[in-house]
Amino acid sequence: MSHVQGGPTGDPQWGGGGGAPAPDWSALAADAERDRRRRRWLVVGGGALATVLVGTVVALAIVQQGNGGGSDAPADRGGNALDAAGGSSPDAQPEPTFSETSLPPPPKPREFVTDPEKDLAPFTSDAFFAGETMRVEDREYLRVAADTVEGTDACAATAGPGPSAALTAHGCLALVRATYTSEGVAVTVGVAQFPGEEEAAAAKETAEGSITPLIGEGGAAFCQRGGCRITRSQLGRYVYFTIAGNLDNTPDSGEDTPAQRAARDGNEHAYTRIVQRGESQASASAEALIAERQRGAGGGADAEPEPGATDGD
Numbered sequence: 001m002s003h004v005q006g007g008p009t010g011d012p013q014w015g016g017g018g019g020a021p022a023p024d025w026s027a028l029a030a031d032a033e034r035d036r037r038r039r040r041w042l043v044v045g046g047g048a049l050a051t052v053l054v055g056t057v058v059a060l061a062i063v064q065q066g067n068g069g070g071s072d073a074p075a076d077r078g079g080n081a082l083d084a085a086g087g088s089s090p091d092a093q094p095e096p097t098f099s100e101t102s103l104p105p106p107p108k109p110r111e112f113v114t115d116p117e118k119d120l121a122p123f124t125s126d127a128f129f130a131g132e133t134m135r136v137e138d139r140e141y142l143r144v145a146a147d148t149v150e151g152t153d154a155c156a157a158t159a160g161p162g163p164s165a166a167l168t169a170h171g172c173l174a175l176v177r178a179t180y181t182s183e184g185v186a187v188t189v190g191v192a193q194f195p196g197e198e199e200a201a202a203a204k205e206t207a208e209g210s211i212t213p214l215i216g217e218g219g220a221a222f223c224q225r226g227g228c229r230i231t232r233s234q235l236g237r238y239v240y241f242t243i244a245g246n247l248d249n250t251p252d253s254g255e256d257t258p259a260q261r262a263a264r265d266g267n268e269h270a271y272t273r274i275v276q277r278g279e280s281q282a283s284a285s286a287e288a289l290i291a292e293r294q295r296g297a298g299g300g301a302d303a304e305p306e307p308g309a310t311d312g313d
Helices: 025-066 081-085 109-113 152-159 161-169 197-206 258-298
Strands: 002-005 133-136 139-150 174-182 185-193 229-235 238-246
Touching: 109 258, 133 174, 133 258, 139 152, 139 258, 152 161, 152 174, 152 185, 161 197, 174 258, 185 258, 197 229, 197 238, 229 258, 238 258
Parallel strands: 002 229
Antiparallel strands: 133 139, 139 174, 174 185, 185 238, 229 238
């Protein structure tokens, strides 16, 4: 079998993998600044209104005292007009405070395919291999079979004798597979999930042979006589395998054959899906952080009274 190790070269271009769109941080920051300015003007305007009201009360009190006429009431009753009116000096007002509205740093998509505490999205064949087709450049393949297994023993048994020892030694948690066909060739793509990036890297380096092809119900068997194309790569805490061959079971050889392209396309598809997994989880996390910050920025202005609370006596 021809064997190619390694996925697409270079670090993933997070944000361009076709996953959920990253938040528009500039727009969100502008919205937050507008909210902050609006709250500041509300507080300043309220303070100005209070100052005007207090001044009015003082003026009325002075006029009343000056025009007391025959009133026997003393000019000073032990307090000033502000005390009598229940007011207070503007100088005694506390300095207004404003909630923090700066946005948190955007989550890094790579963390969501490396850290098991953040990588919490369902890992099943239906979720990972979403859609009925696999498309790479101008080539399209139809998905004809898929399965999911969980647990180290099930990973090893499903992957086959080649990778099984490495999957067992490094604690494979789950394995998803899908088989795609196009123009006389078939390719099985398998993705194994590990506890962390270190275990995945070790499993990728020590795995041998090829993953077992997944044959759909009623589908044609392939790669039963050798001569198949295989790949093995790793990204984050995932190791992904492909095995591709001719549907008529003839051995494949030569360069740039349909089977060889199918193996490489399956490898590219798995890589892209892992990147999209990181991006979609990072985007969801960012949206949750922004929503939480906006709720906090709203403060008590819009807060509803607690159950049982009443206005007045």
